[in-house]
Amino acid sequence: MKISSFLSLLFVGLFPVFSSAQADSLTDPKGWNYGARGNLLVNQVALSNWQAGGESSLSGTVSINLSAKKSFGRWVWDNRLDLRYGHQWLGDRSVKTDDLIDLNSRLDRRLSDRLSLSLMLAFRTQFAQALKPLFPTFLFLTFWPLPTPIWVLGSPIK
Numbered sequence: 001m002k003i004s005s006f007l008s009l010l011f012v013g014l015f016p017v018f019s020s021a022q023a024d025s026l027t028d029p030k031g032w033n034y035g036a037r038g039n040l041l042v043n044q045v046a047l048s049n050w051q052a053g054g055e056s057s058l059s060g061t062v063s064i065n066l067s068a069k070k071s072f073g074r075w076v077w078d079n080r081l082d083l084r085y086g087h088q089w090l091g092d093r094s095v096k097t098d099d100l101i102d103l104n105s106r107l108d109r110r111l112s113d114r115l116s117l118s119l120m121l122a123f124r125t126q127f128a129q130a131l132k133p134l135f136p137t138f139l140f141l142t143f144w145p146l147p148t149p150i151w152v153l154g155s156p157i158k
Contacts, residue, residue, distance in 0.1 A: 035067040041086075061086035061098050076108040085127050099126040 026034045041061045047054045064083040069076065086098030103123040110116045 031070050031072065033069045035065075037063075037065045039063040055091050057088060057090045059086065059088035059097060074110040076110075078106045078108070080104045096128055099128055101125050101127060 028034070039062070041063075043057075043059045045054075045057045047056050062083075062085050064081075066081040066083075068079045080103070082100060082102040084098050084100040086096070088095045088097050101124065104120065106118055106120040108116050108118045
């Protein structure tokens with residue numbers, strides 16, 4: 001009993017160290033700067049002889065974040081992709097807890113030292129189609145890199 005308790009505590013203590021992975025920013029010869037991060041979260045609740053009620057469950061979430069950025073002259077192209085999916089099993093039921101595909105792409109053009117103009121494309125949807133997919137959104141941004149940044153956003157009406 002003591003050995004299994006010790007191994008359980010050791011596993012629980014070390015699991016968070018291995019549950020997240022991050023790649024350092026990588027730059028290829030063509031000037032692209034890449035980044036990646038991944039997470040795996042697993043939770044378990046086990047109840048037996050529980051008088052007050054409750055239900056045993058198992059849940060998990062996978063998250064992947066990718067980025068790519070390139071600067072050339074006065075132009076900067078920044079791309080981000082966030083992927084998440086989570087699921088929970090409660091007895092004989094299963095429930096989706098998280099579901100996201102989020103792609104953001106932004107093209108910036110520096111007009112002067114204090115002013116740049118950007119065009120942004122945002123696309124959001126889901127892996128499992130429990131809800132209607134969300135369609136692309138176009139945003140036009142203007143940014144002044146002052147000590148406190150000011151963003152002016154405009155988007156066409158859907």
